[in-house]
Amino acid sequence: MTLVEFVPPTPHPLWKLCPQMGITDVIVKVNPDLTGLSDPWKYETLSSIVSRLKSAGLNKDIPPPPALVDLLRRRVS
Numbered sequence: 001m002t003l004v005e006f007v008p009p010t011p012h013p014l015w016k017l018c019p020q021m022g023i024t025d026v027i028v029k030v031n032p033d034l035t036g037l038s039d040p041w042k043y044e045t046l047s048s049i050v051s052r053l054k055s056a057g058l059n060k061d062i063p064p065p066p067a068l069v070d071l072l073r074r075r076v077s
Helices: 013-020 043-055 066-076
Strands: 004-007 025-028 059-061
Touching: 004 013, 025 043, 043 059
Parallel strands: 004 025, 025 059
Antiparallel strands: none
């Protein structure tokens, strides 16, 4: 079993607490209202969030935006 924590996409006290609890894998919501960055499907946006998480010793799990998931499902089926 892998323990994960849902954390904000910007530096937060949870970022320091997670490693203390043995949690290194995190889930992040990349809504522009939360990140203050541009569209979440842009490489630069995701890269910025991932590098911030890495510098805090965390691994990311960033769910894709629902619109992208819907688009991919339609293309596959």
